Amino acid sequence: MENPRVLVLAGAAAPSPETLGLLAQGRELVFVSTPSQAMAVLQGQTFEGMYLSTGAPALADQAQVLLRSESILEVLGEGIAILDRDGKILWSNPTFERWCGGPVQNQFFLAALGDPILLGPRLDPFQTVLRGAGVQTRLQRRDQFLDVRLAPILDASAQVHQVIALGRDITAEIQNEQKLDALHQAGRQLACLQSELSAEDRVAVLKANIRKLTHDLLHYDVIEIRLLDPNTKLLRPLLAEGMTPEAAERTLFAKTEGNGVTGYVAATGRTYTCSDAAADPLYIEGAHGARSSLTIALRDGDTVIGTFNVESPQLNAFSPQDVQFAEIFCRELASALFTLDLLLVEGHTVATQSIEAINQSVSIPVDEILAAATYLLDRWIGHDAEMADTVKKILANARCIKENILRVGEDVSPQGKHLMPGPEARCRLSQRVLVVDNDERVRKSAHSILGRLGCIVETARDGKEAIALAKLSRYDSMLADIRLPDISGFEVYQALRQAQPTAQVILMTSFGYDATHSLVKAKQAGLRHVLYKPFRVDQLLTALRDSPPKPGNPTP
Numbered sequence: 001m002e003n004p005r006v007l008v009l010a011g012a013a014a015p016s017p018e019t020l021g022l023l024a025q026g027r028e029l030v031f032v033s034t035p036s037q038a039m040a041v042l043q044g045q046t047f048e049g050m051y052l053s054t055g056a057p058a059l060a061d062q063a064q065v066l067l068r069s070e071s072i073l074e075v076l077g078e079g080i081a082i083l084d085r086d087g088k089i090l091w092s093n094p095t096f097e098r099w100c101g102g103p104v105q106n107q108f109f110l111a112a113l114g115d116p117i118l119l120g121p122r123l124d125p126f127q128t129v130l131r132g133a134g135v136q137t138r139l140q141r142r143d144q145f146l147d148v149r150l151a152p153i154l155d156a157s158a159q160v161h162q163v164i165a166l167g168r169d170i171t172a173e174i175q176n177e178q179k180l181d182a183l184h185q186a187g188r189q190l191a192c193l194q195s196e197l198s199a200e201d202r203v204a205v206l207k208a209n210i211r212k213l214t215h216d217l218l219h220y221d222v223i224e225i226r227l228l229d230p231n232t233k234l235l236r237p238l239l240a241e242g243m244t245p246e247a248a249e250r251t252l253f254a255k256t257e258g259n260g261v262t263g264y265v266a267a268t269g270r271t272y273t274c275s276d277a278a279a280d281p282l283y284i285e286g287a288h289g290a291r292s293s294l295t296i297a298l299r300d301g302d303t304v305i306g307t308f309n310v311e312s313p314q315l316n317a318f319s320p321q322d323v324q325f326a327e328i329f330c331r332e333l334a335s336a337l338f339t340l341d342l343l344l345v346e347g348h349t350v351a352t353q354s355i356e357a358i359n360q361s362v363s364i365p366v367d368e369i370l371a372a373a374t375y376l377l378d379r380w381i382g383h384d385a386e387m388a389d390t391v392k393k394i395l396a397n398a399r400c401i402k403e404n405i406l407r408v409g410e411d412v413s414p415q416g417k418h419l420m421p422g423p424e425a426r427c428r429l430s431q432r433v434l435v436v437d438n439d440e441r442v443r444k445s446a447h448s449i450l451g452r453l454g455c456i457v458e459t460a461r462d463g464k465e466a467i468a469l470a471k472l473s474r475y476d477s478m479l480a481d482i483r484l485p486d487i488s489g490f491e492v493y494q495a496l497r498q499a500q501p502t503a504q505v506i507l508m509t510s511f512g513y514d515a516t517h518s519l520v521k522a523k524q525a526g527l528r529h530v531l532y533k534p535f536r537v538d539q540l541l542t543a544l545r546d547s548p549p550k551p552g553n554p555t556p
Contacts, residue, residue, distance in 0.1 A: 470499035489518030
């Protein structure tokens with residue numbers, strides 16, 4: 001039978017012979033000089049008792065602190081190991097052993113961890129710590145990342161006697177960093193839209209990238225993206241995947257009530273996490289079986305431009321970290337959407353400028369052809385049918401020139417290709433308008449302003465041309481200056497009203513004295529709107545809309 005063993009912690013000075021004699025009676029004595037050595041030996045060996053010399057008070061205090069701390073070390077989340085100078089493990093706590101898959105005493109430190117890859121910043125940590133300096137490095141073992149700090153334990157002669165290793169599992173932090181990097185890279189990928197692609201192809205590529213990145217990075221299968229019309233507050237669907245057909249086609253507005261979580265988020269700009277769909281008063285079913293959802297506002301600066309919504313079949317499926325990642329993705333997504341819209345607007349602007357330049361060049365000459373041909377037609381109708389038919393063909397072809405130019409402009413860059421409607425979208429009119437003014441600058445301005453608003457514009461230089469056009473053509477609105485070279489403003493008002501009783505007739509004037517009192521007389525006869533030149537677009541729109549335009553295209 002083996003003798004009982006006693007651990008003797010006596011420091012540099014051995015116990016007195018008398019003390020040793022008492023301790024050694026039928027026992028095996030094991031000597032250690034430092035508390036850390038004692039802890040390492042106790043970890044792997046069995047003793048009947050332990051002797052702590054009271055002749056060294058400082059050593060006794062250290063041992064008591066170390067022994068009291070051992071219970072703490074056992075449950076720490078960090079992995080701790082004490083190594084000898086050769087890098088062999090003398091003692092380790094349960095966290096470190098769990099990383100290594102079991103007890104690791106007497107194994108080399110790196111071998112116990114499975115020979116991980118040293119990522120730095122120091123690639124020679126043991127050589128550094130043996131020189132007496134603490135060192136920190138990072139290790140990668142399979143899918144785990146560890147931050148490890150090595151610190152020397154010095155003996156009485158200030159030599160490195162042992163090494164303590166403190167490791168922290170930073171796998172989750174590294175994965176988060178990698179995910180953040182991937183999200184920023186995704187933003188660059190979303191915004192990477194080749195300039196040679198058509199508008200439709202750019203939108204299609206963006207949608208495909210959104211689908212892929214949402215699945216691959218965020219791991220969401222149910223997504224819905226809507227874009228906000230700033231004028232109507234309508235949330236127009238851009239992309240829906242995994243949503244029910246009813247939900248994908250649902251009409252939603254940016255309002256805090258009656259429009260679900262999506263409408264609430266668009267109205268407030270605040271992220272909304274629905275933890276329990278069944279108990280949330282705002283939630284409206286989007287996907288079959290969804291039990292929670294996360295909805296985030298898409299922003300351009302401080303302006304909400306849309307919403308991003310994901311849903312899950314799990315209760316309370318979205319953690320604060322999920323929300324953080326989704327918000328980062330949404331910032332990248334909003335930037336990509338804005339970039340795409342700028343590209344579409346740029347293409348639209350270039351095409352529009354080209355078409356406007358062509359239209360400006362031909363509009364006045366074509367108007368003069370129309371006016372002259374109409375005047376001839378007014379004279380020939382009822383006298384020479386063949387000549388009248390010829391003039392009608394001239395009129396039709398002249399109008400086709402202008403309308404074909406406008407149609408080409410719409411084909412090159414249709415308004416519907418814009419992702420986010422601008423203020424012009426709500427200002428579109430669909431009217432045929434006659435503008436009568438002796439000033440060519442006003443006539444050109446009318447073509448430019450009203451043409452951008454979707455109107456087909458014809459102009460006349462004087463009352464005679466205007467009356468002929470009004471008799472033989474159809475207009476939704478007619479604007480006439482009160483100072484024409486041949487007739488007064490009131491006379492042209494009466495003639496235009498008589499020629500087309502259902503059309504809106506508007507008089508224009510510059511600031512100054514109305515010698516013929518045309519405005520007073522016309523108002524008494526029913527005039528509703530007067531525009532002062534240079535007129536403002538909002539006043540022009542109000543006047544033209546006072547008599548609602550007919551639906552569809554302008555009257556032929």
